[in-house]
Amino acid sequence: MTEHYQHRLNTLKKHLEQQQVELAIVKDPKNVFYYTGFNSDPHERFMALVIDLKKQSHHLFVPSLDLEIAEEQSFVKEIIPISDEMDPYQILKNTLGEGFQTIGLETKTISLYHHEQLNKYFPDYRYKNIGEFISRQRMRKTQEECEKVQHAIHVIEKVMGEGIKRVKEGMAEQELTAELEFLMRKFGADGPSFSTIVLSGAKASLPHGMPDNKPITKGDFLLIDMGVIVDGYCSDITRTFVIGEETEKQREIYDIVRKSTETGVAAAKAGIPIGQIDRAARNVIKEAGYGQYFNNRVGHGLGIEVHEEPSVHENNELVVESGLLFTVEPGIYIPGFGGVRIEENVYINEDGTARLLTTFPTELMRIG
Template identity: 60%
Template sequence: MAINYQNRLETLQKSLENQDIDVAMITSPANVFYYTGFNSDPHERFMGLIVDNRNQEYTLFVPALDEEIAADESIVKQVVPISDEENPFKKLKDTLGENITSFGLEMKSVSMYQHNQLVTHFPEASYVDIQPSINAQRLRKSESEMGYVQQAVDIIEKVLAEGIKKVKIGMTELELTAELEYLMKKYGAEGPSFSTTVLSGEKSALPHGSPSDRPFQKGDFLLIDMGVIRDGYCSDITRTFMIGEAADKQKEIYDIVLKSNQAGVKSVEAGVPVKTFDIEARNVINAHGYGKYFNNRVGHGLGIEVHEEPSIHEMNEDPAEQGMVFTIEPGIYIPGFGGVRIEDEVYINESGKVEVLTSFPRELQILGG
């Protein structure tokens, strides 16, 4: 599953030329990885890929402690280390010189501090947002990327299948979370792609709730939302279960969410507006009178990041394209009662048709009885 980083860099360079950008600075770790193969979180230290269009050169600036691994992993072999006592922006200026009129930046990634440093060291430059060009390039996943995404999906589904065998009444949300995250590493993941969500009973109505020491009780919803990173690519899946038994209203809500999930998935194809997938899923929930309990978008893109383009919401007029990977994850969340979410990952293939990457069963399962 080899990835051609050189092609990616050349595509970016042409885009910068079309925008008359002299120099671009890429600081988002996800984008640095996308273009170089070097995957690292520098934390508070500076890391940046510099694309110099004046001489078609690429330079990777990294914290000094990462120099060796960057030189090994990055396709960009001109690696400049920055030690902790150095000012990275002075080092940038020493390397690039002063005759820069147009500087490309990812505006969402650049802090006010970084902006002030750039203005101080490159006072003649104007700044252009290159985030849209990068997003457009990353939007369509290659066959190699799909292999990595599928690998991450396969691992998380093994984790889920094995993890739910541990569920029993009296176990806490945090205890199950620990079991699941242990299994992630056991099955070859680098780690979770986001904070593992295990919510039970009334807490399952909190779409972004956190696991606690709440013990599982008979008749609880159990919502598990998790994913892993493997070889730099993410997965994300949600399934909702019942513990011990299911009441009629719980079954009814589950069935509506499942129908909504399937309607969303079935509507996916290239050429139609992205909003279609949200609307088709939402219409099912609205038709059953639960619309006010579903107040977030139906999905999001994923790949190197667990949340990236496209955003699957009812106002997104952009046409769906071949190569897009995203989630379909409708839910009904009733405060004080509980919630259900069923989340799948889908891909628009070369024929413009939907392929569902997740295969974990969607019918209601009762656990820990």
């Protein structure tokens, strides 16, 4: 795996040189992981991969309490620990010296506070945004990265299969959520990749609703949207079930969403604008007369983070290429009635065809 980190760093350094960046500070913990293999959440403490283009060197600055694990995991071996009583920006200056005029920063990650601290120790520096380049670099997944996501999908599908066996009428959404998150750990996940969504009945119309004490009752739609992190990579799938027998309208809505998801997946291939995938899935719902009840994008990139580039929305003209990995998750959400979402994960192979990574059935399943 070490050659992957070297290749990633070399690609970034080449871009920095083209942009005439003298110093790059990579602060987003997920980007640090991408380039070094060190996976950590520093919370409020300072952590950064710093690339000095003048000296052709790189350092990993970490909180002192993470030094041991950083030494074990990081491809970058020049590691500078910072204890809690130290000023990290003073340490940065002491380590790197002065005279940097152009600094590369991820502008979505750097706060005004960080900017002020950099100004204090590197006065009059100019910055260039390197965040967009890093996002584009991360967007193209290698086969090895795809396999990591595939493993995380395998775990969450196992959780889904076992979890729905535990659903009982009258059970609270929160109780089922706890069961699912227990199974995630049991089956080898590092944890959920986002807050597990379990919604029943009318609440299923809330695309990002929160599970609460509402009991799961007969006749409800049961929407489960969840994922796990395994070895630094995420999965994200959604399935919608019905408790007992579905009504005619529930069946109608379910079948439309299922067809929409299948159509979106079938549209995925290299060489087209990615917005075409959204439009293909969306048109199925529009033509069935439910367009007003689907008002979000059809999908998003998936990898080290559960939401990353590309954004699969109808106006995105980004050309699909091999290595993209993303979700296709259309839905119909009717306030006061409920909703359906069916989410698949797709990878674009080297030959430009789409590989469906998710295998959990999409037929409407009745529980209880």
